[in-house]
Amino acid sequence: MHILLIEDDLDLGRALQSALKVEGLTSEWLRRAVDAPATVDATTVDCVLLDLTLPDGSGFDLLARWRAQMGDGGQVPIIVITARSAVEDRLAGLDGGADDFVIKPFATAELMSRIRAVLRRSARQASERWVLGELVIEPRRHAVQRNGAVLDVSPREFQLLLELAREPGVVVSKSVLSQRLDPLGEPVDFAAIEVHVSNLRRKIGAELIRTVRGVGYLLQA
Numbered sequence: 001m002h003i004l005l006i007e008d009d010l011d012l013g014r015a016l017q018s019a020l021k022v023e024g025l026t027s028e029w030l031r032r033a034v035d036a037p038a039t040v041d042a043t044t045v046d047c048v049l050l051d052l053t054l055p056d057g058s059g060f061d062l063l064a065r066w067r068a069q070m071g072d073g074g075q076v077p078i079i080v081i082t083a084r085s086a087v088e089d090r091l092a093g094l095d096g097g098a099d100d101f102v103i104k105p106f107a108t109a110e111l112m113s114r115i116r117a118v119l120r121r122s123a124r125q126a127s128e129r130w131v132l133g134e135l136v137i138e139p140r141r142h143a144v145q146r147n148g149a150v151l152d153v154s155p156r157e158f159q160l161l162l163e164l165a166r167e168p169g170v171v172v173s174k175s176v177l178s179q180r181l182d183p184l185g186e187p188v189d190f191a192a193i194e195v196h197v198s199n200l201r202r203k204i205g206a207e208l209i210r211t212v213r214g215v216g217y218l219l220q221a
Contacts, residue, residue: 001046001119001162002180003027003138006036006062007081008055014105016049019108024142025115033057039069040076043176046122047115051081052093062094067097077118081111116140122166132168132221135204137161144206156181157200160193164209164219173216 003020007013008031021025025046030036033054040048048066052059063078070076080093083104093101099118102111116139119129130137136145142158144151153161163180164172178187181196197217201209210218 001025001045003115004037004040004045004048004053005029005047006033006059007031007051008053013019015108016111019112023112025117031055033059033062036062038065040066041070042076045076047119048076048078048115049115050078050080050082050098052080052089055062059199060092063093063098076120077122079114079118080113081106132165132219134210135221137165144204151203153200153203157203158197160196160200161204161219164217168219168221169214171218172215177216
């Protein structure tokens with residue numbers, strides 16, 4: 001899963017990137033509002049950590065712009081991280097579309113917990129155990145079970161399964177998978193995706209992953 005971090009403080013930015021890496025999350029770190037993307041969507045970003053006070057602008061402006069441009073089906077979780085503790089600032093952030101509001105200084109462990117919480121909500125999961133019919137997925141442990149049996153899947157296969165499990169029964173296109181399986185590098189080519197899907201089918205059950213010809217794949221649970 002990929003995090004967009006917008007934070008101008010060098011020490012905090014480095015610390016957060018290290019903490020995200022420990023959690024198994026990739027991240028992109030930007031320090032100025034002008035460098036922020038015009039929009040964010042769920043095909044490339046799983047969560048945004050947004051500082052409100054940036055050297056060249058306001059995080060509130062970015063938040064308002066992104067929320068205005070996001071479609072109903074592409075709501076990316078946004079967590080505001082700020083030293084502003086006034087009630088009116090918290091209300092403005094939450095009313096403006098932030099999913100959570102964390103006051104500096106904060107414990108890194110608390111922020112990681114809040115990230116996991118908003119990611120679970122965005123994936124429409126109620127807990128850290130994603131129960132999908134006979135499948136049980138535990139993202140933090142990188143563990144998969146079917147009917148109680150532990151399945152041996154590679155890191156890339158697990159990542160692919162998570163992407164399909166976000167919305168069971170919804171088709172995920174190959175182009176989306178290509179970007180999300182390696183958000184910081186070159187897109188994964190379609191032939192490699194087909195190989196990973198084939199291997200994953202063999203391990204979890206071929207009937208659980210359906211091919212929608214010419215589009216992509218969906219998880220049947």
